[in-house]
Amino acid sequence: MTYETAKPKPKALLVGIIAPQTTDAENEESLAELGRLASTLGFAVVKSLSQRRRSLSGSSVVGQGKLKELARWTGGRGVVEKWSASKKGKVEDVEEDEEENEEDGEVVERVDAVIFDCELTPSQLGNLHSALAVEILDRTGVIVEIFSRHARTREAKLQVEIARLKYLAPRLRKSGSQSSERMNKAGETSLELDKRRIRDRISELKEEILAVQKDQSVGRSQRAEQRCVALVGYTNAGKSSLMRALTGSQVLVEDKLFATLETTVRTLVPETTPRILISDTVGFIRKLPHDLVASFRSTLEEAKNAWLLLYVVDASDPSFRSQLQVTKEVLSSLEIVDVPWRLVLNKCDRVEDPKALQREFPEAILLSAKEPAQVAGLRQRLIEFFEEGMSEEEVFIPYTAQQGVGRLRSLVTVVSERYSDEGTFYLVRGHNLEQLRAGLP
């Protein structure tokens, strides 16, 4: 959904902190992505600045000089103000820059927010806010906010609210005024009270999720033995577009990061017998916040139970190789391993030299979700995948147990039938026929 408004977009300045093991190119990629995340939230990015640092642990992450430079963009004082323990007055945090990077003479635009491409500790967030006097966000905060705006299903909303509360709880700050420190009857300050309310709310939400998941696991276990292909991959790779093209469904497709937050399952069309199910899943991103990864666990159950995973990649993105790596890492952290997979290099309509790409990834399926003929080719590959490893066998179903026929047809292809006095012999083609036989009357 896009809302056209006359209001000017708030302006944002991005800050990359380059850790010793990170290359400049990796930092540029990550910052470009942060820019897309920020614009998904509605910011106009006016500038990106970076600084190489030995660690992320400084009181304001960046050095003193850099902080002053940032303050030119925000109108803040550019110094971290701390109230000294002895209450003598404000003391300045003195932290030397490791690298000076002044850009003199540059036209400086006032920004409304500074967004850091790393996770800031609650105290760094507070210090930066005091030095820069504008809204301070970090990468995790931006992602959590996008998730909470895009969640649509009940479960996604609950999962994301937990992640958001967990992110916010330690970041609640004392407002500094006397009243906020006043204690309630139980001897809690209002800050402690807020934190307790958040903890209570999180337990409530967890209970609600359990109830929702119970309902869903029924549907999932019914689907578990059916042929299912899950589309997985980096955000914006084109998973939902492929889902639409393969199934004719109207799932949401948007040029936004994290357009899809929930798993949808639809039947491959034209329909096969037995049918093949396709599921669309949430996209991944580098530096994914831990709590959000945890919240994907159940959303991605569908992928775990799939017979085949399609790793969908935006081949027109120069950084698709590292995106593929991130996808593999997230899947293995979710213990989704041992599921057969194929690589789908999507958006090939935007790739200059598809032949070179095919040479680099000989096993990959190159296509564009926008080219129906190529999508039909993928459909054929899926059908072939299910054909491999199939065997044929005759199974008998007595007339007294006709309820078994529906299940049989949903799981295997019936090649031919012959009738006897007691029932029907079906010649079937499919996978795991012993298992199938065990389940029959």
Ligand SMILES: Nc1nc2c(ncn2[C@@H]2O[C@H](COP(=O)(O)OP(=O)(O)OP(=O)(O)O)[C@@H](O)[C@H]2O)c(=O)[nH]1
């Ligand atoms: N040119 C081109 N654009 C594509 C292709 N496939 C998808 N897109 C565009 O890429 C953008 C993202 O597509 P989605 O299908 O929403 O991507 P997704 O992987 O579902 O993204 P998330 O739900 O955010 O994880 C949309 O603007 C699509 O129109 C393609 O083959 N070629």
Ligand SMILES: [Mg+2]
């Ligand atoms: Mg999607």
